[in-house]
Amino acid sequence: MSWLALCVLTLAIHAFAADVVYIGKPDDDSYTRRQIETASTFYGLNVNSSGSVPSLLSSISNPKTVAIIINAAMLPILDSKQVFALMRHRAQPVSLLIAGIDDSTDTGALKQWSLGAVTGSRKLDTAQADGQYEVGDVSEITRQLSNSTLPFNRGQIFYLVLTPTTVTRSIISAQVKSATLSVFARTTVMGQSVFFSTSQQPTEIPVTADPYRQQHLFAAIAAPMMFLRYAGGDKVWHSPGDYANLTIDDLWLREPYGHVNYEELLQQAQQHNFHATVAFIPWNFDRSQPAVVSLFKAHPDRLSICVHGNNHIHQEFGPFEEHPLEKQVEDIDQGLARMERFKELTGIPYAAVMVFPHSVAPRATFAALKDANFLATANSLNVPSDAAAPQGAEFALRTATLDFATFPSLRRYSAENDIPRPQLAIDAFLGNPMLFYVHESFFASGIGAFNRTADTVNQIQPDTHWRNLGDIVHHLYLEKLRDDGNFDIRSYSASIEITNTHHRDASFYIEKKEDFSSPLVVLIDGQPYPYQKTGRILWLQVPISNGATRQVEVKYGREMNLASIDISKHSIKIAAIRFLSDFRDNEVSDTHLGRWFIRSHVAYRTAWNAGAAIIVLFIALFLVIGYRYRNRRASKRKQVFALPGKIQSK
Template sequence: MSSRDITRISVAKRGVRFTRGLACVALCLILFSLHASAAHILYIGQSGGHNDTRGQVSVAAAFYGLQVDDVKWQHGRTASLAARYLNEPSLVAVVIEAEVLPALSSYQSIALLRRRPGLPLLIAGINDGTAPALLKYWSSGSISACLRSPLAHAPGHYKIAVGNVTQQLSGALLPLERQQVFYLDLSGNAQTIIQASFADSGLPVLARAASHNVFFATEQPNIDIPVTPDPYRQQKVFAALASPLIFLHYAAGERAWHSPGAYANFTFDDAWLREPYGYVSFPALLEQAQQHGFHVTIAFIPWNFDRSQPDVAALFRKHPDRLSICIHGNNHVHQEFGPFSTHPFEKQTRDIDQALARMEKFKQLTKVSYDPVMIFPHSVSPAATFSVLQRDNYLATVNSLNVPSDASTPPGLDFALRTATLQFSSFPSLRRYSAETDISPSQLAIDAFLGNPMLFYAHESFFASGIGAFNRTADFVNQLQPSTQWRSLGDIVQHLYLERLRDDGNIDIRALSGSIRLRNDQTRNATFFIEKREDSSGPLTVTVDGKPFPFLKTGTQLTLQLPIAAGAARLVEIRYQNSNNIAAIDISRSSLETNAIRLLSDFRDNVVSNTGSGRWFIRSYSEHGSDWNVAFALLLFIAILLLGAYIYLVRRKSHAGSTLPCRCHDASGHQFALQLPPKRLHR
């Protein structure tokens, strides 16, 4: 090797190191800008360490992406520190522990209020030890004291007041997991925000002073809520933190993490494009969707890829705003994506690949597009299967539970209160509600308040009462949140992100999907600072409107900066490289067992479900399938025994009737009878 070659290699290595250095610097700048852009809240509390109030405010602030500036009270220094924070434009609220109020002089409190007029202020952790005179002073006489309620012996609930602070939560009832509360004695025209109700009593626990932006929250000791994948656990979790969650939502507004819009979807499982499908006439269902303003997605089983009727397919092509298709398993056999012990990972991988290949053929035959969103049959898959969905560039998976069958439920507020999670292979997993059961209005109110997409599903038997069976649910959602946009699952996943406004007018984005549509609704150009959790170690690319775009990935964090002109929209996609050749995958229906199951399922949905007894059997089998299987096995065993007994008796009777008597005489002339077979007799 020549000295010139060595020099070139040395220069190249220095160039690589320099490029890596620039990348690290750029990453640090992006991460710093994301952190520095967060809005702040000022928390003034006692210096005696952690307490429940401080912890609850901190958890709620983190949920909204707000940074807490925790100032411990020190005589002579706190006022000057608070004054410095109050000058910061990123400050959106102040929280003061009730225990600190005696240490604040009248002069200091007036200075706090006047420095930022209108800045929301929460006095938190009020209990029966808080001096009534201080409550009267800070509330301008509208709150006179804090009292302890009698011990309740019957379950209670929180009732949320109607108003601009509570928005979609107005009138909601939330579970009260306590038998005793501290409550405010309102002596003036203070506005109750939350009240605890036991029997006929209404006890204010969060209130707003009249004509002031000062809020008062009573002390709420922490309670232990078990961590489970049950989506309805959301109500208990929200109720336990309702005061700081509602206050900070109001105080921070667009500076807090929030969804870009309100979205909803209704999915009809198992159907294929034939008219009718069980109780469902597609033209009639479309008419209901148009009249009541909802969108219907068919969870389509890929096994049916070439069975669509042309007239029904034409209906979907003509009305993509109301009708759409997503993927429902592959063959939809029982527990198709169940435990690996009975459904090996390799088989699940082949099914996921084949499902895509079949849906591409469906698209080719019908000219109807589909969303690569997977709804697993019967139950959600194990966690490792999520990585296969991601590798194949599925958009998301949507199921009644958003936790894989073999995974533990993640702790934390983000999982408990959001519809979607990236906790498993950084792949979007969303929860949905069965429209065939009663859904708590308060559950939907929390979703609307937090901007969660509301996803519903049902099967064809749901429409036994009439084609308008879903109308009441759709009407409730549209009344709860009039701006709700009913879209396809694919469209909803592409709007699955959180955004917050920065001090400089730019936008922070926390992507919850690998494919997002961003729109700059401001009247000025803006830069979007995008971050996404990304666990994949395999090769990937980022495109914007189909063209490669630079990004940085360090550890499990992917970031990029995207300028968007005023009023413009951009599509950002993360694509994962794989070696799949969809066109080469066998899509034939070669399994006799699978074919029999699918045809029997069609018979169930289109024939058996047409009677009341048939629908009862379908519901009972869905709920108690194992018991029915045992019963069927027992009946089959009894039937085999009876058949065997019948065959035995028939043969015995046949044998008895197959001989004929013959009169014979012996040598001495005595007569005797001899039974001979007919053939021998005729010989």
């Protein structure tokens, strides 16, 4: 690509983001403004807040402006009629949010800007345990969050005093004991949608690796997140679809495996609309039963395979002190070679998505997976074992992250525990893929054990696509409409499929975070394609005809000859571990006591292992003492029997 073409591409990528006009005081560093900036950045919107008030007001007429936000402290200064006139004269409608309302906000101004729908704001001191936020059912705004609840994050709230009208709707309310207090509402003024949100007490919520952090973090910015998603429409980052998957760890293709009967599982998946992936241990590559293989081949829309370690020994991809990186790379390569052999033997494809055995791996293992061209890794935590969770909403509110070796790491939920419905509703609202996992013992209560979770997901988002993990990773990107009619794409995967569903030919401007630590090549539909490198971002422009699909891939690292890798099972230790694991899943788990032992051993593995070691030590000590005692007794008997002989000899 020529230097001029690269410059044109750079300008094209950066010049077409939509704007949010924010009008506040010149020295505004309020918590309200920080919330707006966080939500805007999350959605890929620019916040236009610099310059004089007249210049900001003139920006309302700019076609790039998708939303107007006015800090409530500015209401007495501004002319509401002027603002509404500027809004009405636009070719495209634009929404207005008046944010940061508290008990000091001018009540006369509130009445004027709302035509009497909002008459004031009051403060209520409350303990966090006293209540919760309730999201109303205003479907075009609340979307999948309709009728959900969100947690309190603070000890006081400001709420709106509303006058009931036919055009005024409360969107979020604080439910405190028996009181329902609106904190986010919408009305219509002169034909324009006007939103009102109250000020929130500043709250610092640490971002951790815990996936359930999401509810508190989202609750702190719920109002601007809902407003900007509504106001921005297709011009904010959004997912191309809604995806979900259930993965069952440790199984291989025998019927049944523990409490999993594949025929019955398939029936449940068809009746309750879900997809089940087996996290398959590559060591089992040559053990599949023909009937189960035929079932998987006949129903790829409901049953699939991904990769679960290699030998699945304890902490196989754990700390390098016990499992050096070189050995982990060997396991990655051997695991891939075994999975290729599995595909040859069965005809069943597999997704090169790694589910780590027991716990998530260190950061360098992520880089090794990337170098081996794995698609992604999916685990209960999406942060490597030797890393800290990145701060910020981008990481905290997304299922996937590229923050570690720029390799896709996805979080998933254990369906063996209750998953709060609001957690799933937030994921659906944000367009996050919802990934669940269980083990065979989960189905001890019946093969329909997952049905309730699947039904909840399908109720929250009826258009959910239940797919295998490979398909989900191939659609792991966000898109947004540009002002020039083309589309920006933010990819979280090195392999994506983009379908142009927009009823016209268009160019797609693709960005992906990259560390460029190893050689790479970009392929479009299997053919090399030029790209631009800007810092840690890989850019390219791809034209796609109406209705067409194009495959965009980034290939990394070393050449691998999988056929030359030894896939034999020569380790007696590993064979014994796999035999005992199968015995555990197929025999021990048949009883309540056995399942309790398995759960306890998984949760308290170190304690159980220490206890077992102590028991073995006591047994060994007992045997040694017993052996020595027995020898001593035998020695005394010999002496006693020898005495008469000695006397006679005298």
